[in-house]
Amino acid sequence: MAELQEIPLLEVRKVTKVFGGGFLRFAPTTVALRDFSLSIQERPARIITVAGESGSGKTTLANLILGFLTPTSGQILYRGVDIQKMSHQQRLTYRREVQAVFQDPYAVYNPFYRIGHVFDMAIKNFGLARNRAEARALVEDALNVVGMRGEEVLEKYPHQLSGGQRQRIMVARAYLLKPRLIVADEPVSMVDASLRAMILDIMLRLRDEHNISFLYITHDLSTAYQIGDRIYILYQGQLVEGGQTTEVIDNPKHPYVQLLIESIPVPDPRETWGRELVLTIDDEQAAPGRQEGCPFYPRCRFRMARCLEAAPPLYNLDSADHQAACYLYEVPTA
Amino acid sequence: MSFSQASENARASVSQEAAVLQVCDLRVYYDTPLGAVRAVDGVSFEVYQGEVLGLVGESGCGKTTAAMAVLRLVQPPGRIVGGQVFLNGVELTRLSEGELRRIRWRELALIPQGAMNSLNPVMKVRDQIADAIETHEGKQPARELKERILQLLATVGLPARVYNMYPHELSGGMKQRVCIAMAIALNPPLIIADEPTSALDVVVQRVVGETLLRVKEQLGVSIILIGHDMGLQAQLANRVAVMYAGHLVELAPVLAIFSAPLHPYTQLLIEAIPTIKQRKPLKLTEGLTHDLRNPPPGCIFHLRCPHAMDVCRSEKPPLREVRPGHFLACYLHA
Known part of the structure; x- marks a missing residue:
């Protein structure tokens, strides 16, 4: 038992993904993700957030984990096995146990098929049921988890449902396969605010009642703050800060994360942004492409000459597992 | 502190006397084979000199359609069925297309979505x-x-x-x-900005939001700010108009909307805002918006309203000024 505990469910080990180059040698390369590591234990289930703005590499990470992309270097291990080197049987298990929910609940449906088709395909591909009645019971159970009933939706076409309903059906489809991990790439960014809570609540219940972990990929720190356990914040492919979600957001350390959190509009008219500060930032300089040094250097308030020489490693901060990649937190060697 | 105090005073002192834009009982329907969708159904509001009026609501509530109707840019199958729009006393709804073209941009500029x-x-x-x-x-x-x-x-x-x-x-x-x-x-004396920051990262969103405020202060223009992000509205707006299913349900100074919202829908909207200030249980709301082709009798919100009374099911509450400058369409605060 103790040994089982040590093999994480999913482990991302120093993964780097570079786009470009290759055949067209002269084309500039973009490092979408650099030396990123993360591990998720099977128990207890956790909601792990990966946050960052557009171009930070968070969707690249999701695509790597789901096997849509292959890492340029580094490994992704599922229950200790590299997903690039899995046997057919192992891959089938992996595909069943790691499910995905995507951002756009409009684009993932084939408009010609009824909703029931989504579930039928999953049941057929993985041979989950021996007969129709069994299949129907499974689907009904999955729909109940997300607060829906089969007779309400299975015979409908996607355009007859709202975005929130479609997204819940996607979660139900994922749940149907009894996954251990759901990779949710911006699952609520296209859903209305009043229905967002419902999807977040479903994620919490799946975690607590069904022991399903989530890799929650988002640009929205407020929802991560409400439901997330651990958070990793990326900036241009680099991990800049990681730790317990509440700890990181209440007490951000990296200058980028500080700026990010300061910039979230507070829903209280009495707490306005302190101005001036941000207008001076030339956001055009933030374009990716720099290969060396700290990616945040052009915009940083505390930049030093050495930040250009090499990217800072992750430094441990005072509280247990809170880390930031910034020379400001280097422990002086005496 | 002193800054936010000053801006608060500045926000409260927007003059009530000079209305740049008056919209009276505006109605826009979209014709479909199954009947007309009432996207905007009797909306009235004013925009004062030098203010930012926030127009909020979930997707499909008619906020963009209402703004496009002010510019008379509604595309078929949409059509303006009724109502009047006055810009500095000139009735836009009566102008010929040629006259209107001279006014657009010079008097009434648009920052379209995306x-x-x-x-x-x-x-x-x-x-x-x-x-x-x-x-x-x-x-x-x-x-x-x-x-x-x-x-x-x-x-x-x-x-x-x-x-x-x-x-x-x-x-x-x-x-x-x-x-x-x-x-x-x-x-122009009036700018309509439709989700001006929707596809931007938070830090950049803040830069653009502050640019809008600066422009407003330097040039004294009025802005209609359409959006669904309540945090952004709290930062930028002087007054906020809340729309639900084609109806204006509440219109009040920004402080009142956030600290003492009166309409149950506004309350729901405010409670649904995720924040990074405190971790709180998710607020779940059941129910979907009715079919807009077939609005229920009585109050537009009574199907989802937790406080619905008998009178709400039979009679439509008019938009009334319940406190100075605070307009509300609800029987609860009659």
């Missing part, structure tokens, strides 16, 4: 802005035109080198600021 993608990719920034100016004001002396454009770029906080650049050389936030520069090129 404005940054509406720039012409093969025209330099300077030529696009010059185009907007010369279309309305005729050929300008080259030297004056250049100075004017550079002045506009400075107003929105862009460096002068942007003058000679193409849109693809700019980041999203910079493109969005070019669109703001174009909107203020002819010094």
Whole structure:
């Protein structure tokens, strides 16, 4: 038992993904993700957030984990096995146990098929049921988890449902396969605010009642703050800060994360942004492409000459597992 | 502290006397084979000199349609069924298309949704802005035109080198600021900004939001700010109008909307805002908006309202001023 505990469910080990180059040698390369590591234990289930703005590499990470992309270097291990080197049987298990929910609940449906088709395909591909009645019971159970009933939706076409309903059906489809991990790439960014809570609540219940972990990929720190356990914040492919979600957001350390959190509009008219500060930032300089040094250097308030020489490693901060990649937190060697 | 105090005072002191825009009982329907969708159904509001009026609501509530109807830019199958729109006393709804074209942009500018993608990719920034100016004001002396454009770029906080650049050389936030520069090129008294920051990262969103505020203060323009992000509204708006299913349900100064919302829908909207201030249980709301082709009798919100009374099911509550400057369509606070 103790040994089982040590093999994480999913482990991302120093993964780097570079786009470009290759055949067209002269084309500039973009490092979408650099030396990123993360591990998720099977128990207890956790909601792990990966946050960052557009171009930070968070969707690249999701695509790597789901096997849509292959890492340029580094490994992704599922229950200790590299997903690039899995046997057919192992891959089938992996595909069943790691499910995905995507951002756009409009684009993932084939408009010609009824909703029931989504579930039928999953049941057929993985041979989950021996007969129709069994299949129907499974689907009904999955729909109940997300607060829906089969007779309400299975015979409908996607355009007859709202975005929130479609997204819940996607979660139900994922749940149907009894996954251990759901990779949710911006699952609520296209859903209305009043229905967002419902999807977040479903994620919490799946975690607590069904022991399903989530890799929650988002640009929205407020929802991560409400439901997330651990958070990793990326900036241009680099991990800049990681730790317990509440700890990181209440007490951000990296200058980028500080700026990010300061910039979230507070829903209280009495707490306005302190101005001036941000207008001076030339956001055009933030374009990716720099290969060396700290990616945040052009915009940083505390930049030093050495930040250009090499990217800072992750430094441990005072509280247990809170880390930031910034020379400001280097422990002086005496 | 002193800054937020000052801005709070400035926000409260928006003059009530000078209404730039008056919208009376505006109705816009979209014709479908199964009956007309009542996207905007009897909406009335005013925009005062030098204020930001926030227009909020979930997707499909008619906020963009209402704003487009002010400009008379509703596309078929949509049509303006009734109502009047006055801009500085001129009734826009009665003007001919030719007269209206002269007013658009000069008197009433639009920053459309996803404005940054509406720039012409093969025209330099300077030529696009010059185009907007010369279309309305005729050929300008080259030297004056250049100075004017550079002045506009400075107003929105862009460096002068942007003058000679193409849109693809700019980041999203910079493109969005070019669109703001174009909107203020002819010094219009009113700008309609439709989700001006929706596709931007939080830090850039803050830069663009602050640019809008700066433009408002320097030029004294009024802005209708359409959006669903309540945090952003709290930061930018002076007054907020809340729409639900084509109806205006509450309109009040921003402080009242956030600290003491009266309409149950507004309350729900405020409670649904995720914050990074405190971790709180998710607020779940059941129910979907009714079919807009077939609105229920009585109050538009009674099917989802937790406080619905008998009178709400039979009679439609009128929009009344329940406190000075606070308009509400609900029987709870009669």
